[in-house]
Every structure is written in structure tokens, then in C-alpha cells.
Amino acid sequence: MNNPLLDFSDLPLFDRVLPEHVGPAMDDLLAKAETALAQVTASDFPATWSGIARVLDVATENLGRAWGVVGHLNSVADTPELRAAYNAALPRVTEFWTRLGADERLYAKYKAIDIASLNAEQRQAHKNAIRNFVLSGAELTGAAKERFAQIQERQAELSQKFSENSLDATDAxxxxxxxxxxxxxxxxxxxxxxxxxxxxxxxxxxxxxxxxxxxxxxxxxxxxxxxxxxxxxxxxxxxxxxxxxxxxxDNSAVMREILALRQEESRLLGYQNFGEVSVVAKMAQSPEEVVAFLRDLARRARPYAEKDIADLRTFAAEHLNQTDPQAWDYAYIGEKLKEARYAFSEQEVKQYFTAPKVLAGLFRIVETLFEVQIREDSAPVWKPGVAFYRIERDGQLVGQFYLDQPARTGKRGGAWMDDVRTRWLRPDTGKLQTPIAHLVCNFADSVGGKPALLTHDDVTTLFHEFGHGLHHMLTQVNEHDVSGISGVEWDAVELPSQFMENFCWEWEVLKQMTAHVDTGEPLPRALFEKMLAAKNFQSGMQTLRQVEFSLFDMLLHTSHNPDEDLMGLLNEVRREVAVISAPAYSRTAHTFSHIFSGGYAAGYYSYKWAEVLSADAYAAFEETAAANGETGEASGKSTVSVETGRKYRQAILEAGGSRPAMESFKAFRGREPSLDALLRHQGMA
Incomplete structure (x- = not known):
């Protein structure tokens, strides 16, 4: 018990975990999970939901939590020693989860459970479990089953290698x-x-x-x-x-092998390609539906994108003496055009967004909208500067979260939310386990004793990740596998995150979370009006860029031959969609971590798909404001409505994965989502 990874009494002991703890902890937890699996799959063990949960789910949750700590440290505090320990344990951990998901004895036990004995949450979890057994190869036998397991293990190694190469190449x-x-x-x-x-x-x-x-x-x-x-x-x-x-x-060979293994895995499961496998657990019904959605969005956005690029080229020629701008010039030209057209720069705006003030403003809106209180809390952390908070409602603990904001060497790029543990009415103790989340960003750090400054994009990122965190932490579901973000369709999981971004464009919200780094003055209204006018600046180009990534991803996993160079496909998609030509040397796919090491394979479209849901959800708040004689964004009046917030919280955040996402959306909006709000919000109506 000197091993901090084996202490589940309270919060993870991040400050005490050393690389040498990883191997022994995994030995212990894997052995306990194996024993639990043997126990519940014995012929005389009763096929009951609670019986299996009390033995197997408790053992696997401990394994998942400890491995989650190791994986998290590997992402935010990478060292050669930790990386070696992580990689040494990864094959064994992957092998166990693969075998568990494909265990025909356990599958048979789940199929034998009397569904009539389950509550609604358990029925949804059971339905997902049966589907996941099939997708995990539980119906395969003999050599096919063996090969499927080998594929999972190799894919885990390759995804980790892709991630390491991307991080090391960036750091080098x-x-x-x-x-x-x-x-x-x-x-x-x-x-x-x-x-x-x-x-x-x-x-x-x-x-x-x-x-x-x-x-x-x-x-x-x-x-x-x-x-x-x-x-x-x-x-x-x-x-x-x-x-x-x-x-x-170089990730070239890694990517080729990952794609070939995904294709082989799909064929073993009886599907044509990995795109088909991917959508089984999503809202979209088929890869064809996704491709049609993306091409429709590209068609609608193209006239706006073509105008965006024409504006940039005209401005560059007339004001910057650049008649043939290149790919590396457009961000600069865009910034200069924005300054000229709207008379402000990102740099000017950034002076008002100090990290502490932004955070206080974010907390204030969350507290108002969702009727909770956020308080500072204490916990062991992995680096100085990592903060820890608790969320309460009426004095009762709802959830907790770690916040790690600054970029640093050894920390994976980007921003993400991950779960530390999930809300669960524990079958072993009968006590409620409250959820805990990680919120990780890569912002500038403070310099020279002054607070860190965030760009408005950073502010939006913070709100986005916090939206994921709220989905995880505000759930009222007690069943582990459908609590919070668990069990939510992947193309709906971005709804709560993108929804929160809308409030970064409201005057009443922004003025309370800004203070100039030198004078302490709030953001001037005139500067906000310029930001608002510029809000949809280049939205056509940005939409096409996201469509380009999404379409490339889906076609890569449906029609592409893994033996062929994927640059051919990427260039084809660029010719179809993009309005800026990339240089021949550009290899952006080689660090496309979302699809090669981040779980978004044949699913990157989820961002655009969920944007439709989130824009329509936010429109409900606009409608409430309009009904109250206000017009939201344009009037400078906030759309923050406690009543609508409560309805949204109960229908979407609290429901988690306990029912299909479309049901939750309809419970909130009273109808299916419409594309109109998204196009309107992005100035493309």
C-alpha cells in the first residue's frame, strides 16, 4: 500500500506517483481484475446486473482509474522514465481490455440478464454493452478472435507512438x-x-x-x-x-499501419470499412450520410469562403504590396485586414483578458446558469500552478475538477477534458461516488510578475473545455457506464462544449470578465462592438477548413486504400474544398492527433455535426431573451436565463448518456435540430 496508484480512498496522489510505481500497480490491479472476471464468468455465478457490477465493475474501475492517472501524467508531465514505464505497461493493459470486451463467457452472462429487472439507466447501459461486445469481437472465434486481439494491442502501441512523435517533433x-x-x-x-x-x-x-x-x-x-x-x-x-x-x-509508416489495421479490424467484424464501424455508436446512420452533410455544408459555405479569400488578396495587393500571397502569409494578412476593417487587433484585445479575471467570469456565468457554486478546493497536483475546485449545489458536493492552463515542455499540445472518475452509485459500498474531471489547456504563462494574458480564442477554448467538464460533472445519472459523458454518442459529445462558446460573445458576460493588465479597466464597449462585427470574419474559410479535415478523415476510413500514399487523397479533398493552396511539402495529416491517437477516427465530423446541435440549443436562450423584450447578442443584453438554463441542464447535462442524444435534444427543444441557427450565427444565412 506504499504505492500511490493503489490508493483509492480519496483523490489521486499525483504528487507521489513515480515511474517505478506503474509496473507493480498494474501487476496488482490486472491480477485483481482477472480474478473478478473469472468469478463472474463461472457457470454458477448468477447473471444479474448488480452482481456483475459489485465484483467486476469495481475491479475494472480501479484499474481504469489508476491507468488514467498514469496516462494523464504521460500527457501533461512527460519524462523519459515515465514514458518508458507507460509503454512497458501499455501492451498488458490493452490486452486485458481487449480480452474483456471480447470475452464470450461474459457476453453470454450479459445476454442472460433479465432486462425486465433493470431500471431505465441500466437498460441503456445494457444495450450499449451488448453493442460494444459485438464491436469488440465477442462473436469472433478461433484465429479471427486471436487476430482481433493482436490488432487492438498493436493499434494502442502505434497510437502512443504517433502521439510521442508529434510531441517530440514539436518540442525539438x-x-x-x-x-x-x-x-x-x-x-x-x-x-x-x-x-x-x-x-x-x-x-x-x-x-x-x-x-x-x-x-x-x-x-x-x-x-x-x-x-x-x-x-x-x-x-x-x-x-x-x-x-x-x-x-x-516521421509518422508516415505509423499512419499507414494504423489505417491498415483499422481496415482489417472492420473486415473481421463484418463491415466494409472503418467508417461503417465508427458510426455504429454515433447519431449519424452511415458514412454516406456524414459525407453528404459535409458536402452540403461546404456548398453553402463556399460563396462566403471565396469572398473571404478575394478580400484578403485584394487587401494584400492594395495595402501590403503582396500580389502573390503564400500559405504562411494569410494569417498575417488576415490580422492586418481585421485591424483595418474593424480597427482593432487580437493583441489589443488580449490586454483585457487576464487569466484570473477570465476564470472568475467563467465561474460566475456557470454558477448563474446552472444554479451551482464553484469553490477552491485542495488536492495533490502534478505541477505547481495546477488548481483544483469543487462544484456544489445547495451545499452538497456535485463534482470536482483540476485546471492546468499553461503550455510547457513535456505537455501534449491542444486542450482537452478527461475524466478522473465518474459519478456512480457504487454497488460495493452503496455510496454515491461524485465525478472528477481534468481540464487541460496550453495557454501562455505569466511573465514578469504580471498575470497571464489570454487571446479571445483562448477564452473560447476555456469555455469549450468547461462545457465538456459540466457534461461530466453535473450528471444526475447513477449508472457508471451512462453517467456524464459515458455512453454519449461521439457526434453529440461536443454539444455542451460548443454551446458554452456562445457566451464568449455576450457583452454582459465579457465586461465582467475583463480587466486591462496595466490599468484594470474593463473591456471598452466600443472595442467589444468591433469584436462582434469581426466575429464572423473569415467564417466561410474556417468552415471549409473544418470540412476539409472532416471529409479527409471520413474518406480516409472509407474509400482510401491504406497501402497508397494518403497525400493523394488529402490533395484531392483540398482541391474539392479548400480555397487556399497548401505548399507541396505540407504534411498536416502527420500530426492529426485527433484521428490517429485521439479517438476521433472517422469521427472528426462530430465537431461540425455537434455545432448544429449547439447553435440550435443556444437559439433557445436567444428566443427566451427575445420573448422578454431583449434580443440577446445584438442588444448587449445577456441571454443568460436561469429558467432556460435549468431546462437545458436537466434535459442534456444531467441526462448524460442514459438515453439517445436525439431524445435529450428533443426533450430540451421539443423538436429535431435545424441547420438554420448555425448558418445564422456564422453569418452565412
Whole structure:
């Protein structure tokens, strides 16, 4: 019991976990899970939901929680020692879950459960379990079953390798820019870059491919040559086009093998391709329906995207003396055009969004909208600066969450929500286990004693991830497998996250969560009006970019031959959808972590699909505001309605995965979703 990974008495002991704890903990927990599996699959063990849960689910939940701690640390505090320990345990853990999901004795036991004895939540969980057994190969026999297990184990290794290559390729690059090269780059970015160079004993400014460094260079650096240098490094990461010294991070072979294994897995399960497998557990009925949805969206967005690109080219020619802009110039041109058209810059806006003030504003709106209270709490954490909070309603604990905001070396890029544990009325103790979430971002850190500054995009990201967290934490479902985000169709899981983003565009919300870093003044109304006017700036281009990723992903998993170079398909999709030509060397697919290591394979379309749901859900709040004589966004009056918030919370957040997402949506809106609100919100109506 000296092993912190085996202590389930309270919160994870993140500050005490060492690489040497991983192997022994997995030995212990896998052995206990094996014993539990043998017990419940014995012929004399009764086929009851609660009986199986009391023995097997308790053992597998402990395994899942401990492995979740290891996986989380691997993502946010990567070290060579931890990576080695993680990779050593990964095959055994994967093998167990694969075997569990395909165990025909357990499958038979579940099929023998009397469904009439189950409550509504348990019936939904049981239905999902039967479906998942089939998708996990439980109906396969002999060599096919053996091969299926090998595929799962190899895919887990390859996904981890893809992730490591992407992280290492990003971390490996640094460019030390001189004073002559950095004109236009924001002061706070340069301060951080100078400090990083000095820490390494180098001259100049250390520019990296981490977002808080890379993006401001692309938006603001006056030197096209500097932008090209970073753009090329960024778009060739982990690929065959990267410089020779980074060739060990090339993901080409990893991707090819992952795609071939997914294709083989699909055939073993009786499907034509992985796209068909993917949609079984989603709202969409078929890959064809998804492709039709994406192409329809592309058709509607194209006129707006073509106007966006024409505007950029005209502006570049007339004001920047650029008659032939390249891919690395467009973010810069866009920023200059936005400044000229709306008379403000992202840099100006950023000065008002200090991280502590934004967080306080986010908490205030959540507390109002969902009738909860958020309080600081204490827990062991993995790095200084990681915060921990609790959510209460009427003095009762509802859920807790960790918040890890700054970017750093050894931390995977992007932003995400993950579960630490799920709400569950525990069958072993009869006590309610409350949910806990991780909320992870990659924002700029504080510099020189001043609070960290967030871009408005960062603010939106924070709201987005918090929406996922609320879905996980506010659930009132007591059945582990359909509680919170568990059991929610993958193409509906982005609804609560994208829904929260809407409030980042409301004056009443923003004015309370802004304070200028130097003067403490709130965001001026005039600046907000400019931001609002610019809200749908390039929304046509941005929509087509998301459609490009989504269509590429679905076609990659349906019509593409894994033996062929996927660049042919990507270029074909770009020709069909994109309005900006990418250079021939661009290899963005080689760091497309969502589909190669993040669970979104043949599912990246979920973001656009769920945007339709979230825009329509937010429209309910607009309608409430209009009925009360207000008009929401345009009037500057907030659409925050406690009554509508309560209805949304009860129909969608609290229901979790306990019923199909369409049922939850209809319970809230009284009808099926419509595309109209999304097009209107994005200025494409």
C-alpha cells in the first residue's frame, strides 16, 4: 500500500506517483481484475446486473482509474522514465481490455440478464454493452478472435507512438530569432521568448512550435521569411518532409499501419470499412450520410469562403504590396485586414483578458446558469500552478475538477477534458461516488510578475473545455457506464462544449470578465462592438477548413486504400474544398492527433455535426431573451436565463448518456435540430 496508484480512498496522489510505481500497480490491479472476471464468468455465478457490477465493475474501475492517472501524467508531465514505464505497461493493459470486451463467457452472462429487472439507466447501459461486445469481437472465434486481439494491442502501441512523435517533433524545434527578425511580434510574446533563450544561455528570442509562440509569429511578424520558416517547420512536423535531424519522428509508416489495421479490424467484424464501424455508436446512420452533410455544408459555405479569400488578396495587393500571397502569409494578412476593417487587433484585445479575471467570469456565468457554486478546493497536483475546485449545489458536493492552463515542455499540445472518475452509485459500498474531471489547456504563462494574458480564442477554448467538464460533472445519472459523458454518442459529445462558446460573445458576460493588465479597466464597449462585427470574419474559410479535415478523415476510413500514399487523397479533398493552396511539402495529416491517437477516427465530423446541435440549443436562450423584450447578442443584453438554463441542464447535462442524444435534444427543444441557427450565427444565412 506504499504505492500511490493503489490508493483509492480519496483523490489521486499525483504528487507521489513515480515511474517505478506503474509496473507493480498494474501487476496488482490486472491480477485483481482477472480474478473478478473469472468469478463472474463461472457457470454458477448468477447473471444479474448488480452482481456483475459489485465484483467486476469495481475491479475494472480501479484499474481504469489508476491507468488514467498514469496516462494523464504521460500527457501533461512527460519524462523519459515515465514514458518508458507507460509503454512497458501499455501492451498488458490493452490486452486485458481487449480480452474483456471480447470475452464470450461474459457476453453470454450479459445476454442472460433479465432486462425486465433493470431500471431505465441500466437498460441503456445494457444495450450499449451488448453493442460494444459485438464491436469488440465477442462473436469472433478461433484465429479471427486471436487476430482481433493482436490488432487492438498493436493499434494502442502505434497510437502512443504517433502521439510521442508529434510531441517530440514539436518540442525539438527551436529558432533563435534576432532583433532584426521579430518586428511586429507582441511584446509579451517576445519577453517570454527572450527569457527562454536566456535560460538556455542563447542570444536572441527562442521561437517554438508551441501555440503561444507559433501563432503570434504567424499573425504579427512582419518578416514573411520568418513566418515561412516557422510555417514550414510546423506543417512538416513528424513527416518525411522534416529536416534530416528530425527524421526519427516521421509518422508516415505509423499512419499507414494504423489505417491498415483499422481496415482489417472492420473486415473481421463484418463491415466494409472503418467508417461503417465508427458510426455504429454515433447519431449519424452511415458514412454516406456524414459525407453528404459535409458536402452540403461546404456548398453553402463556399460563396462566403471565396469572398473571404478575394478580400484578403485584394487587401494584400492594395495595402501590403503582396500580389502573390503564400500559405504562411494569410494569417498575417488576415490580422492586418481585421485591424483595418474593424480597427482593432487580437493583441489589443488580449490586454483585457487576464487569466484570473477570465476564470472568475467563467465561474460566475456557470454558477448563474446552472444554479451551482464553484469553490477552491485542495488536492495533490502534478505541477505547481495546477488548481483544483469543487462544484456544489445547495451545499452538497456535485463534482470536482483540476485546471492546468499553461503550455510547457513535456505537455501534449491542444486542450482537452478527461475524466478522473465518474459519478456512480457504487454497488460495493452503496455510496454515491461524485465525478472528477481534468481540464487541460496550453495557454501562455505569466511573465514578469504580471498575470497571464489570454487571446479571445483562448477564452473560447476555456469555455469549450468547461462545457465538456459540466457534461461530466453535473450528471444526475447513477449508472457508471451512462453517467456524464459515458455512453454519449461521439457526434453529440461536443454539444455542451460548443454551446458554452456562445457566451464568449455576450457583452454582459465579457465586461465582467475583463480587466486591462496595466490599468484594470474593463473591456471598452466600443472595442467589444468591433469584436462582434469581426466575429464572423473569415467564417466561410474556417468552415471549409473544418470540412476539409472532416471529409479527409471520413474518406480516409472509407474509400482510401491504406497501402497508397494518403497525400493523394488529402490533395484531392483540398482541391474539392479548400480555397487556399497548401505548399507541396505540407504534411498536416502527420500530426492529426485527433484521428490517429485521439479517438476521433472517422469521427472528426462530430465537431461540425455537434455545432448544429449547439447553435440550435443556444437559439433557445436567444428566443427566451427575445420573448422578454431583449434580443440577446445584438442588444448587449445577456441571454443568460436561469429558467432556460435549468431546462437545458436537466434535459442534456444531467441526462448524460442514459438515453439517445436525439431524445435529450428533443426533450430540451421539443423538436429535431435545424441547420438554420448555425448558418445564422456564422453569418452565412
Amino acid at each position: 524545434f527551436a529558432y533563435y530569432a534576432t532583433d532584426d527578425e521579430v518586428a511586429g511580434i507582441p511584446k509579451d510574446v517576445l519577453q517570454a521568448a527572450r527569457a527562454q533563450a536566456e535560460a538556455e544561455g542563447k542570444a536572441g528570442y527562442r521561437l517554438s512550435l508551441k501555440m503561444p509562440s507559433y501563432l503570434p509569429v504567424m499573425q504579427f511578424a512582419e518578416s514573411s521569411a520568418l513566418r515561412e520558416k516557422l510555417y514550414k517547420a510546423y506543417t512538416t512536423r513528424a513527416s518525411d518532409q522534416a529536416p534530416a535531424e528530425f527524421s526519427q519522428f
